[in-house]
Amino acid sequence: MKGSEMDFAKRAHDHNYRMDPIVRSRLDSDAYKLFMGATIHEKHPMTQVVFQLTNRTKDVRLADHIHVDELREQLDHAQTLRYTPSEIIHLRGQSYYGHTGLFKDGYIDRVAASRLPDYEVSVNEETGQFDLRSGGAWMDAKEWEIHYLSIVNELYTRSQLRQLSRAQMDIMYARAKVRLYAKLERIVREAPELTISEFGTRRRHSFLWQRWVIETMKDVLGRQFVGTSNMLHAKELEVDVKGTIAHEMSMVYAALAAPDGPQAIRDSQYRMLQDVQSVLPEDLRIFLPDTFGTTQFLENAPTWLQWWKGFRPDSKESVEAAEEAIGFWRRMGQDPKKKLLILSDGLDVDLPGEPGNGADMIAIHKAIGGRTIDTYGWGTNASNGFRGTVPGRPDLMRPISIVAKAVEA
């Protein structure tokens, strides 16, 4: 059933009387895991890592909202999932940024064989948070990240929905739809050349809501909508899949270099990019400059980095990050107009009568003003844009900021 045909409120209601699996396919994850995996498989096939969940929204005591058994039930279900033969065929046959045959057979075979390693979960009674972690081969353990996030987010969503009447839910979904639509219409009207991808898997309200968001973006934005990071939605909704590499790569490389001292750690970020460069074609060579601070990263950047296709700042105000990227390319003698800048940090679209969040995509796009090829990854505020939509309960449906990071390697 297509997302847009769902009655979200009814569906949410149904959650309250039976197990409704949140993750139903290994493809329900972000493509950057697949892209990073190619390098990991080639360069670090035996590296062991531990991923751990952290809730940065400390005032939300997750264990007060989600029963640990409910969490276990979902994690156990996810752990039963394998890539199906047709999913593997899809990964192999799919084109990524126009490239087919991107991955070597050995890598795809390894993906097909992967399983989610065992996890440990307990409740920290003092903080009210879950201690949730999973260790194993980097290739396998990294897959938990997105599933941890989508499971915990959707269980949290359900816990909030249980506090709502049927009518409150109904209006909540109607308001969220109207709001998203108004934002998309504003983009089409005011910035008809701005291109957007959907990056919301990790913070989504629910699987089905994300699906509706993607369908609606596709419908309203037309050619301005260039893809989603979610491999399952991309496959089922016939849209391009998008992704780069993530902080995870630099962090694990740094952890592995740590025994060799500070200089080795600093060098590790470039060695990681060198490894990626030897595995991924140019169109997928997008670097994140800011795992340990953008300024030091760019100052010490090796010459060859100028040839990379693009730059994805992820922890800095977007216009400031854009200026840094443009400055870097100019210093290197590159034409920024031929380079790609992917912005995705807390973006939104302001609407009249609603408080903006200071990261209006349209304003950022206008500030960049064509000096480079800017494109936008829209996350939480699309896939979880419910703040203030519940009649009489402005406290509900605030997205929480959870992450799952490699904490040991």
Added chain:
Amino acid sequence: MKGSEMDFAKRAHDHNYRMDPIVRSRLDSDAYKLFMGATIHEKHPMTQVVFQLTNRTKDVRLADHIHVDELREQLDHAQTLRYTPSEIIHLRGQSYYGHTGLFKDGYIDRVAASRLPDYEVSVNEETGQFDLRSGGAWMDAKEWEIHYLSIVNELYTRSQLRQLSRAQMDIMYARAKVRLYAKLERIVREAPELTISEFGTRRRHSFLWQRWVIETMKDVLGRQFVGTSNMLHAKELEVDVKGTIAHEMSMVYAALAAPDGPQAIRDSQYRMLQDVQSVLPEDLRIFLPDTFGTTQFLENAPTWLQWWKGFRPDSKESVEAAEEAIGFWRRMGQDPKKKLLILSDGLDVDLPGEPGNGADMIAIHKAIGGRTIDTYGWGTNASNGFRGTVPGRPDLMRPISIVAKAVEA
């Protein structure tokens, strides 16, 4: 299935491949037909009348939107309907304005035996309108009025929906929900003593939408929501049924008096009320003053009319009508604070950022300021409040003004 559990857009989509009956029960009509019927049965059991459809929105050529066969199919289906035994039990057992046993057994037996008389329909090629009419015993023929209106309105709705994409429909319904909800919230916030009934059957977008509207009014307005005119929704949603008498009564009485000249016509409006008074208890004695103009009606009103419980102006600006009602009661030595004023003419609730229609219930209520017991019947703008909700198609979903009147008696 409850209305609020419907996915309206999906449902609308489904209409395009099979016959989906619009009228599914004889109870899906307005209660004033039942109340008027008591007098008609007693005083005019043999009177023959003809009801005819008129579309006052002449620039909408209905026959260009609705195929006459589609119309026939729905009318034929409606004609097959009889009150079911349990519906008759319901009519008999139901309390109306706190009264049980309101109707004599003979009357309910006559209702149970009623069937919709044959109709004639053709297309006027010049005007693009349907010539749709039905003649028979007043008791039976009058029942077509509401069914004509709900069938033609919903077929028109469907013709508009066929022009929409799935996403346009989805947003249209979301916007209409958000808008209605905002109006209800404004009532609760700004006029917590204002009472409202739902009167939208005759102009509704669709049966299911009306149902959603009633459920939502019940949920948001709580005790401020006092009922609906629709007998089926009232029964299924456990709300009170509301109704008075309509212009129809005065018009048929006037037509019957016409052969006796102008004075007989003028007198007929009071004779009609006298007949009603002999059949209905005080709580249902609400007069419409304006079939042939309020001023002449009140000037010549018989003394006993002062004892009637209330007054329902229906073709005059509401505050002006309220002043006339209050003036009438004062002249008669009655305390207007003990009288009921039912307002229902094109009412709406203004919202910030939307053009008002000049009939804001809250403003009217404040202007009346407690000088009489005012209560509000909300029709078209609740049950068909879709104007401007379709993305990119502001021309669609304007409600049309159709009526079905007794044209011969």
